Amino acid sequence: MNHGTQALVEVRDLTLRFGGVTALADVAFDVGDRQICGLVGPNGAGKSSLFNCVNGYYRPSGGSIRVGGVDVLSVPAHRMVRLGIARTFQHPTLQPDRTVLDNVLLGGHSTLSGTVLSAMLALPGERRRERALVTRARELLDSLGLAGVERTSAGDLPYGSQKRVEIARALLSGPRLLLLDEPASGLTHSEVGEVGELISRIRADHGLTVIVVEHHMGLISAVTDHVVALVSGRKVAEGTAQAVQSDPVVVSAYLGAA
Amino acid sequence: MSVVVDEPAVRDGGGTSRRRHGRTLTAVALVLVFAVFPLFMSPFANLQVTLILVYAVAILGLDILVGWTGQVSLGQSAFFGIGAYGVAAGAVHGWPVWAGLLLGTAVAGVVGCLVAIPAARLRGYALGMITLTLPVVAVPLAKRMEAVTGGAQGLNVTIVQAPAWTGLAADQWRYYVVGVGAAIVFALAAALRRGRFGRAFDAVRVNEALATAQGVHVTRYKVLAFTLSAVYGGVAGVLYVVAVQFISPETLILTLSISMLAGLAIGGLRSLLGCVLGAAFYVVVPNLTGSVSAGQSYLLYGVCLLVVMLLMPRGVAPALGHAVRRVANRRERAAASGE
Structure with a gap:
């Protein structure tokens, strides 16, 4: 080596x-x-x-x-x-009518737990975990220069910014x-x-x-x-x-x- | 990155809070209108609104599968039937309504899950064909299982009576019961859509490789969406029996499934309001076209459907949302230039 x-x-x-x-x-x-x-x-x-x-x-x-x-x-x-192990896609593969923040939050899917029922009832534990994830997602968006656009629909972002959203999403899973x-x-x-x-x-x-x-x-x-x-x-x-x-x-x- | 920070789409400050304020006011007004409506309207009008809410729940179930997860189903009328027969057959045997509700929705969910396990490997037309068999099997089954379903005659039941202290007529009480039931299941779906499950369903629809890379087991989520969709269909069936006190095999025919898909398309995918508007279209427009010309009611209904889809290809709710946003943006801009 x-x-x-x-x-x-x-x-x-x-x-x-x-x-x-x-x-x-x-x-x-x-x-x-x-x-x-x-x-x-x-x-x-x-x-x-x-x-x-x-x-x-x-x-x-x-x-x-x-x-x-x-x-x-x-x-x-x-x-x-x-x-x-996290990845990005060559062509930004985002959910165009969801916000930038929602798109990044998807990357945290594997870090969250909870059942369908607890999600439907929005139980306190569910909401706390979600809030913690949102905080981390915002920090990532900040550090990637996307702080101002978290409420924008991902499909409305310029191409270069969409690629950054991909990176933020990958990072939210906490990869090695x-x-x-x-x-x-x-x-x-x-x-x-x-x-x-x-x-x-x-x-x-x-x-x-x-x-x-x-x-x-x-x-x-x-x-x-x-x-x-x-x-x-x-x-x-x-x-x-x-x-x-x-x-x-x-x-x-x-x-x-x- | 200056390119990003200078985005004109950045929404901040007074505009957003003003909008949130407006939204709360609208919601309160809607609830008030909904609450007093049956006190002043005819029994027929009350039944119409009750039925709109019933079908809205079924269409919402379909939206979880079709709109959120990108699958297709022509089987929703069968789950509607399972829920309806569950509560009606239970009532015939002297069960309380909540037991019938549990039985009907549980059976709908189990059947939905069992169908979904093989069906999740299919997509598009193949999935449509498989789910098509559900109402095709369910209707003759309902006719044959006379002991449970009352055969071709169907079941007449008397459930959810207005308590005397309310002083409400039957149609008014049913309106409130169905209204509260629909509100609860809508709220549950809204919470589900906001969190990790809603995002995961979206990911499955947008791109399965994307979903997999985020740790979403695609097949499992398709089965889950199908099951939830069936449960919502079952709940709608239960509410239907509450509304009309009757269920027969004719109710669960394939046409109902197709009409629900059409209603979903008319109202607009991935929109709670869209589900209600689609249901309203399904309930109200045939009455209107029937009153215009009894003989050509269905033809006119079809024409209405075509016209709406041509004018608003993404459905009525997205078109409305777009219009409201445009007006709000214009007002904000006017307010900003005035300051």
């Missing part, structure tokens, strides 16, 4: 097949605790497939993924968030591992810079480990400690952003040259 800390995420011999197509072949890498790991590669390289294996959405055909020592492949997808799916896609040049600062800041504030799938090499260079490059479902390079970007296999894969 080229980073000194202990690994939080261990991916070993990961293979994913869809019928006859091999989306991932024997991919292996580690992500150190509180490190930011970038997944790069041309379209169809298997970045999203890998991302969706780590968040439990796809079940790989072989190999293992351990997060904090737990074999996540034996855990159903809806339990991942309780293991401290945050999976970011193309946080820079669709953003303006200055917004990309802001998102880069944001990622570094939330890593520090929340003690997070981050895996980020991203095409934007500027963002990758700015925030990652460690980059894994995929081409045609195989890991072709690994190391610092600078080293990976100058790797001849990576360069030829991007430019299409032999």
